[in-house]
Amino acid sequence: MSRLREGLPAEAVLTDADVLASYAHDMASFCPAGTPAAVVLPREVEQVRHVLRVASELRVPVVPQGARSGLSGAANAVDGCVLLSLVRMNRVLDIDPVNRIAVVEPGVVNAELSKAVAGHGLAYPPDPSSWEQCTIGGNIGTGAGGLCCVKYGVTAEYVLGLDVVLADGRLLSTGRSTAKGVAGYDLTRLFVGSEGTLGVVVRAVLALKPAPRQQLVLAAEFASSAAAGDAVCRIMAAGHAPSLLELMDRTSVQAVNRMMRMGLPESTEALLLAGFDTPEPGAELAAVGELCRAAGATEVVPAEDAAESEMLLAARRAGLSALEAVKGTTMIDDVCVPRARLAELLDGVAEIADRHRLTIGVIAHAGDGNTHPTVCFDASDEDEARRARQSFDEIMALGLELGGTITGEHGVGVLKRDWLARELGPDALELQRGIKAVFDPLGILNPGKVF
Amino acid sequence: MSRLREGLPAEAVLTDADVLASYAHDMASFCPAGTPAAVVLPREVEQVRHVLRVASELRVPVVPQGARSGLSGAANAVDGCVLLSLVRMNRVLDIDPVNRIAVVEPGVVNAELSKAVAGHGLAYPPDPSSWEQCTIGGNIGTGAGGLCCVKYGVTAEYVLGLDVVLADGRLLSTGRSTAKGVAGYDLTRLFVGSEGTLGVVVRAVLALKPAPRQQLVLAAEFASSAAAGDAVCRIMAAGHAPSLLELMDRTSVQAVNRMMRMGLPESTEALLLAGFDTPEPGAELAAVGELCRAAGATEVVPAEDAAESEMLLAARRAGLSALEAVKGTTMIDDVCVPRARLAELLDGVAEIADRHRLTIGVIAHAGDGNTHPTVCFDASDEDEARRARQSFDEIMALGLELGGTITGEHGVGVLKRDWLARELGPDALELQRGIKAVFDPLGILNPGKVF
Structure with missing residues (x-):
């Protein structure tokens, strides 16, 4: 610790146990976090270099951190590590x-x-x-x-x-x-x-x-995942370039209604939101609305202006918090599939939820096929937590089966380490470990993450 | 050779000396090419695997090739190698x-x-x-x-x-x-x-x-590189998204005139071509025309339709062939600079051409700051070839000085191997070599290229 302090201002090194604990993990449930030795908050590149030099010399693990809003435990502490928080380097x-x-x-x-x-x-x-x-x-x-x-x-x-x-x-x-x-x-x-x-x-x-233009948003309701998935396919196959194309399943729509009293249709199986920031978004909304109807939309609501667009998007933005409110704890998956397989993923997740007697809401960047099945559970109920973990894994298996990946945008961290090996296979994994060894021969950088 | 032939159909292995010679190099002048042992033209993945297995076993270098239209010698043979041409795997x-x-x-x-x-x-x-x-x-x-x-x-x-x-x-x-x-x-x-x-x-x-819409093109003439560079900066700073933004200097305009009698203005120092494939390209052309005039354009010619646009682009498309015709041989550089430094690069190249008594025409993807200064020389004139090589290097040095890179899109090959080390510095080079060793521990894959 004294070697570490040498090249750093006093205020840059925190060692109070409570403070350490508060920095020890990101937003991922279920991910183990160790006990760090110190938090370092550098302001200058030279200070970061000092930390790494000392860490290499003393073989101390270093875990880089940002806002710790990650969802895979990548920023979680490992025992005895230096948590290197970059938040003060914010110019x-x-x-x-x-x-x-x-x-x-x-x-x-x-x-x-x-x-x-x-x-x-x-x-x-x-x-x-x-x-x-x-x-x-x-x-x-x-x-x-x-x-x-x-x-x-x-x-x-x-x-x-x-x-x-x-x-x-x-x-x-x-x-x-x-x-x-x-x-x-x-x-x-x-x-x-x-x-x-x-x-x-x-x-x-x-x-x-x-800077793009202000976007105009359309909402469409569907009576089945298949219909909503079909709409997504029709929109993309027709060559549209939406600035967003988001989907909420019934569970997440209902959760938002419960939290925000938004009056969204409780009966809907899927709510699709499409945005366009093109010069004539009204024309695009009309065309996309037609495609939604052709796919079986039960209702299509195009916004007339920016304010209405924001109202439609508010439901989407509230989605995750609303699902968190269901049972207190959530575990957010991040499975991305070819967009033509979206409906299969949604139906598969519904089946998994039923089988494990769990609430799993799906919010998806539908245009990318990137889904966030969100498992809601009571962390104090051991059996439910076990079923949550089990369903989380089954969702990843389903994603791989549908030609997808275990993580579209959240990363691997500690949460999906075992699953990465499964997705990549032994040859790719060996090459990745080889690259890791080239950059970090002593293995001090965020050990136990990704692999 | 017999080991190689074992897993391949007879027609897939060529060893005739003339044929080998014709496969031995790509389109880069000045790049040494060795004498290959064989050309293999696989049709199936399994055949490629066979070649690599045998090559690994016997420590024979393998040089993968496509159409050999590259400009840096990356596909050139090394002595005793297998040239692995993938052109028949074309489904x-x-x-x-x-x-x-x-x-x-x-x-x-x-x-x-x-x-x-x-x-x-x-x-x-x-x-x-x-x-x-x-x-x-x-x-x-x-x-x-x-x-x-x-x-x-x-x-x-x-x-x-x-x-x-x-x-x-x-x-x-x-x-x-x-x-x-x-x-x-x-x-x-x-x-x-x-x-x-x-x-x-x-x-x-x-x-x-x-598929994008048909683009509409505008041509603008400038009396100086500085004015043309200024126009590029104004267009990009104003938030336009051209589907192409190309520049030809006086040397390349004159070469095109000579070859194709296009009647381009001989007095121009720089010809800028801007294309737009937006829903209302006419409005964009008008706005961009104004910006060109504000930057000092001496003439602005917006196309009225697709046919006129193609006519304006024909000059650009003919540029390289026209420069090739000047002296028989060309050496095409590929220096990319921040677009704000474009005019400095153009003026610097003109100075280098003067000093070495050479014709160097510049054709540039101006919107990307990616320039192709093309050194025209008579390969049979030893002194001129030496000066060409010298000027080629000075252009790269200038590009680095202006905050750019030695290659925007053509690659390193053998042509710029020494310059890569200069651009990257020893630490990055060491890491790159480390990665190479992870993938190719025996060093049989395209040895002597890039590094």
Whole structure:
């Protein structure tokens, strides 16, 4: 500890047991968290390098953290580790409208960046649901997605270059500040989604887009998952480019009604929300409304303006909190399937919920086939917690069976470690471990995560 | 050789000396090419696996090849190697309009894929200039770009998953068939741009986009590079999303005039072409025309329809051939700079051309800051060839000085190997070599390329 304190201001090192406990885990239920030795809150790159140098010297594990809003335990402490929280490195260093890039420190909150670039007529599209809390560093670590990704893509597509402190304290620059670049292997992309296991991101060059227009939203109700899934397929096959295409199943609609008294139709099996930020969104809504009707929508409600659009979206935004309120604890899955298999996934999840006598609500980025089946359970009820865990795993198995992946945007962390091996198979896993060893030969960076 | 022939049909193995010589190199001047032992033209994955197994066993180098339209010597033979040409593996295996993916073999020609998906109202955007010859496997190997990338992005953004035969013959599947996915390190992206040094791509899952509308093009002439560069900056800073934004300098305009008698203005210092495929391209052309005039354009010519647009683009498309005609041989650089530095690069290249008494024409994907300074020289004139080589290097040095990269979309190959080390620095290079060793411990895959 004294070696650690040497290169750091006193206020940057926390060791109080209660404080340590409060930093020890992210938002994932069921994920074990160890007891950290210290929390370090650097403000400068040099301080991060000092921490890694000392950690390498003394073989102490280092767990990088952002806002700890993650859902897979990737930021959870391991015993005796240094929790390296990057939240104080939160400066937007540059916004360049001509080159359409922003240069930021990792602790910048996603929403703060959005606000900062909006003043220049620009947008940083990736918008995880936690965008008001989560940090860009965390977004990069998990390869975060969000609602608008169906049109604008995920975090990985917006990271052009990185400064990364390596396990031994060396500072590496990857990538570029240019629109294109293919000089050597794409180390930048390797760090995106690597959950702090390969290095600590201390600076990022991000691509920006021109700010989109205000979107107009349509809501459509369906009497079956199959019909809603069919609508999604028709919309995408017809070549539409929605700025969001979200789905809520009956369980989540009912949960939102209970919490917010929104008066959503209790009888609906699936509620589809489609948004368009094109120059003539009204025309798109009309066309998409027709496709929904052709797929069997029982009701189609196009918003007339931005305010109505926001009202329709409010239900979606409240979804997760509403499901959390059902039983106190939730476990949020993140299975992404080819969008043509969406209905099968929804029906499969309903069957799993029935069989385990559980409430599982599904909220999905339907346009991406990315679903969040959310298992609601009472953590104090041992049997229910066991069934919750069992159903969570069965949902992943179903996702793989349907040609999907165990994680579309939340990452692996500790929650899905065993499942990663199952998805990748032994050869890919061996190569991934080989890469890990190249970057972190001593295994001090976020050990026990991902693999 | 007999071990090699065992698992292959007779017609798949070529050893005639003239044939070998014709396969020994790609389109890059100045790049040494060795003498191969054989050309193998597999039709099946199992045949590729056989080649790699034998090569590993006998420690024989393997050089994967597509159409050999590359510009950096990445596909050039090394002495005693097996040239593994994937051009006969050219089937489009699946086109799925709902999930917007295509599954293809590596030998599919870019233009053939475009044609195949167009029938489904879809597009595969990356459009290298060689799109009528180059293969998807080659595009993946180099991380190819093109004209439309300023709006639609480069190859890397369209590769969702790969099947790759590893150095020892194992078959690896990476990535996914879903829109999102963050399960483990991004091996897919690692293979993109790796120039056949990590494995042999035998199947790719590619993302498709809805087919864009017909684009409308505007041409603008400028009396200085600075004015043209300023126009590019104004267009991008104003939030426009051109489907192409191309620039030709005076040298390339004059070369096109000479070859095609197009009657382009000989006095122009820079010709800018901007295209828009938005619902109302006429309005965008008007706005962009105004920005060009504000930046000092001496003439602005908006096309009225598709035919006029094609006429304006014909000059751009003829650019490289016209420059080739100047002196018989060209060496095409591929320096990408932040777009705000474009004018500085153009002026710097002009200075380099003057100093070395050479003709160097610049054609640029201006919207991306990606320039192709093309050194025209007489290969039989030793002194001129030396000066060409020298100027080529000075252009890369200038690109790095301006915050750019030595290669935006053509790759490193053998041509820029020394320059890669300079761009990356020793730490990044060491990590890249470490990754190479994980995938190819015996060093049989395209040895001497990239590093």
